[in-house]
Amino acid sequence: MEQYVMRGGNPLVGEVTISGAKNAALGLLAAAIMADSAVHIDNLPDVSDIRNLLSAIEGIGGTVTKADPHTVTVDGTTIRSLIVDNSYVRKMRASYYLLGALLGRFRHAEVALPGGCNIGARPIDQHIKGFRALGAQVDIEGGMVICRAKKLTGAHIYLDMVSVGATINIMMAASMAEGRTILENVAKEPHVVDVANLLNRMGADIRGAGTDVIRIRGVQKLHGCEYSVIPDQIEAGTFMFGAAITRGDIIVRNVIPRHLESITSKLREMGCEVTEFDDQVRVVGKPYLEHTDVKTLPYPGFPTDMQPQITATLSIARGTSVIRESIFENRFKYVDELARMGAQIKVESGSVAVVRGVEKLTGASVKAPDLRAGAALVLAGLAAEGTTTVEEIHYIDRGYEIFVEKLAGLGADIKRVSTDREAAKFNLRVVS
Ligand code: UD1
Numbered sequence: 001m002e003q004y005v006m007r008g009g010n011p012l013v014g015e016v017t018i019s020g021a022k023n024a025a026l027g028l029l030a031a032a033i034m035a036d037s038a039v040h041i042d043n044l045p046d047v048s049d050i051r052n053l054l055s056a057i058e059g060i061g062g063t064v065t066k067a068d069p070h071t072v073t074v075d076g077t078t079i080r081s082l083i084v085d086n087s088y089v090r091k092m093r094a095s096y097y098l099l100g101a102l103l104g105r106f107r108h109a110e111v112a113l114p115g116g117c118n119i120g121a122r123p124i125d126q127h128i129k130g131f132r133a134l135g136a137q138v139d140i141e142g143g144m145v146i147c148r149a150k151k152l153t154g155a156h157i158y159l160d161m162v163s164v165g166a167t168i169n170i171m172m173a174a175s176m177a178e179g180r181t182i183l184e185n186v187a188k189e190p191h192v193v194d195v196a197n198l199l200n201r202m203g204a205d206i207r208g209a210g211t212d213v214i215r216i217r218g219v220q221k222l223h224g225c226e227y228s229v230i231p232d233q234i235e236a237g238t239f240m241f242g243a244a245i246t247r248g249d250i251i252v253r254n255v256i257p258r259h260l261e262s263i264t265s266k267l268r269e270m271g272c273e274v275t276e277f278d279d280q281v282r283v284v285g286k287p288y289l290e291h292t293d294v295k296t297l298p299y300p301g302f303p304t305d306m307q308p309q310i311t312a313t314l315s316i317a318r319g320t321s322v323i324r325e326s327i328f329e330n331r332f333k334y335v336d337e338l339a340r341m342g343a344q345i346k347v348e349s350g351s352v353a354v355v356r357g358v359e360k361l362t363g364a365s366v367k368a369p370d371l372r373a374g375a376a377l378v379l380a381g382l383a384a385e386g387t388t389t390v391e392e393i394h395y396i397d398r399g400y401e402i403f404v405e406k407l408a409g410l411g412a413d414i415k416r417v418s419t420d421r422e423a424a425k426f427n428l429r430v431v432s
Contacts, residue, residue, distance in 0.1 A: 003391045004404060005423040006414035008363060008384035011285070012248035014410045018236045018255050019045040019401040020070070020229030023094075024191035027168045028198050028229060029053050030097035033062050033076030034105045034176065035202050037224035042071040044229055049092050049398045056088035056095045060102075075224075076105070086112035086143060092398075096124060099147060100169035103136055104176035105222075107149045113140060122328070126163045130170030133157045134177050154179035154218055162187050162298040167214070168195050175204040177218040186214050189299040190259045194230045201225045231255050234305045235400060237263040238375050240283045241306070242407070244272045245313040245383040247285035250410055257281055262302045266292060266310060270317060291319035291357055296327050308334050308376035315343035316383060317357040325351045334373035337366040341384055363388040368395045375400060382412050387427050 020043035030053070032039035044050055046069040054064045054072065061080035065073040082102050088095045089112035102109035114124065128138045128145070133156075136149040154177050159166055167186040172195070174181035186192065188210050196209030202225055205217040236255045243250040244267055257264070257276040264274045264281065269292045273284040291314060296304040304327035314321040315338060325331045332347045339345060341364045344356040363386030368374025374396040381388030390396075393416070396403055404416045417423045 001391060001420070002393055002416065002418050003389050003423060004378060004381070004393055004414055005387065005389045005417055005426045006378070006381045006412065007387050008361070008382050010382070010411045010413055011246045012239075012242050012250050012382070012407070012410040012412060015251045015253055016239050016406050016410055017253045018231045018239070021045070021191055021194070021232040022047055022049055022399045023164070023234075024194040025050055025229045026053055026094040027097055027191055027195035028227065029057065029074060030101040031172055031195055031198050031202070032074040033057060033079060033098070034101050034172065035076060035222045035224045037077065038073045038075040039202065039224050040071070040073050040226040042228050044070045044072060045232060045401045046070060047397065047399050047401050048394070049094065052088060052092040053095060056084055056092070056098065059088060060084060060098070082106055082108050082110060084111040088112070089114050093122070094165070096127065096165065097169060097172070099127065099131070099145060100172035103131060103147045103149065104152065104173040107152065109147045110144050113143055113145050124165070126159050126161065126166035127169045130157050130159075130166060130183070131173060134170070134173055134181070136173075152177035152218070154181040154216065156182045157184065159183070159185040164189050164192060167192050171196060171206060171209075171214060171216065172199065174216045174218060175199050175206060176220070176222065179218055181216040181218070183214040183216065185212060187298055188212065190230055190233060190256070198225075198227045201227060233259040234303065234372070236260055236281070237303070237306045238309050238379070238400070239406070240264075240267060240274070240281065241309040241313050242379050242382065242410070243283040244270060244285045244289060245316065245379050247287055248410070249282070249284045251280055251282045253280045255279060255281055262300060263306060266294065266302060270313070289313065289317035291317045291321040293322045295324040298327070304328055304331065305372050307331060308373040309379055311335070311345065311353060311355060312338060312343075312376040312380040314355045315345060315358060315380070316361060319357055321355045321357070323353040323355060325353075333369040334376060337369070337377055338380055340364040340366055341380055341388065343380070360385055362386055365389045366391070368392040371395045371399045375403070378403070378407070378414070382407065382414065389423050
């Protein structure tokens with residue numbers, strides 16, 4: 001069983017280059033199939049979620065040509081099926097973006113209904129509400145979401161809650177609807193803006209992405225183009241907290257500092273030094289971190305995808321911190337694992353965690369319950385005294401490209417191993 005094994009205690013020092021944003025790339029690849037010629041996308045992260053979405057696109061007949069692991073050409077003109085079955089959706093929830101893309105382009109899409117997942121129920125009622133408002137008939141049958149429309153017509157749609165997925169999905173379908181769509185109470189995340197930028201480059205007419213209201217004038221055709229994925233805000237934030245928790249000093253390269261402001265501001269409150277440059281940030285950790293309170297919010301608030309990483313870091317800060325999770329109801333599952341490393345965290349009512357800072361964490365054997373929590377457990381292991389193993393690392397592979405190599409490049413003593421025997425060998429090596 002693949003796992004990470006690490007010996008904590010080395011401060012992360014040096015430079016790390018951030019990959020393209022996974023969550024942006026998922027939307028961009030889906031949008032690319034709407035064009036009537038090939039779309040070239042570069043700066044893709046080489047992570048399993050992206051590979052799985054590319055397989056789903058190939059599964060419906062799309063042509064995917066990889067120039068290298070970070071550059072693909074997607075040609076949707078060869079698509080021959082509008083049915084995306086559960087084998088893809090099970091591996092990667094965001095294949096639901098193919099609903100909006102296929103519905104917009106072909107007026108018909110059938111995609112397996114994404115199930116619940118480790119961090120909460122994650123319904124898609126807002127996506128469906130948007131498709132219906134555009135004139136699609138949406139039925140759920142045999143575990144599939146089936147969308148059909150004779151024609152799609154622009155509409156005024158008000159989302160009941162701020163949803164990244166619904167915003168992107170409805171925006172894609174509306175970009176090929178007849179007439180004007182006004183989409184209110186939308187998500188403002190950088191990846192929403194990135195998908196809107198690609199669609200506009202493909203010939204769509206979308207304004208306002210990045211604000212609360214997106215206005216779309218539908219067009220009949222979208223065409224191919226070249227596009228580069230924005231840097232991954234969450235990967236960058238994870239390394240920034242890596243510097244904080246290990247009391248290191250790192251330069252995080254290939255970032256858009258504006259996208260990191262909520263993360264930067266929390267690190268400063270905790271006593272770290274953060275310096276912003278044009279496309280990089282430097283984070284200097286301090287011997288003592290201060291406690292702070294956190295509430296996760298839609299962008300530009302503090303991201304829920306950074307909640308486990310800040311909680312892990314606050315577990316060794318001075319004083320008591322309160323973390324409020326306001327996006328997903330079940331995102332503290334990793335707390336039991338952190339407790340095995342000596343953290344003192346009490347989860348109240350499922351959405352509030354009270355973290356009483358301890359002097360140090362100690363190495364333990366833990367399991368990643370989901371992607372971001374997995375990364376947080378690795379950060380904890382790098383700060384802990386002794387050896388930590390993190391299992392279920394397939395979750396981490398979904399969203400972090402060459403995570404171990406990047407951490408080792410910063411001086412972390414960490415290895416990916418395939419067997420318990422190899423893990424034991426690593427342990428012996430460091431002990432002797
Ligand atoms: C995206 C990100 C995920 C991140 C999340 C919040 C991708 C591929 N994933 O997920 O990493 O954690 O945004 O920033 O980009 N909701 C409904 N009905 C809906 C849609 C959403 O009730 O139809 C609720 C969800 O249960 C959740 C909240 O709205 O409580 C926000 O979810 P949403 O922004 O849609 O998250 P995702 O797009 O799934």
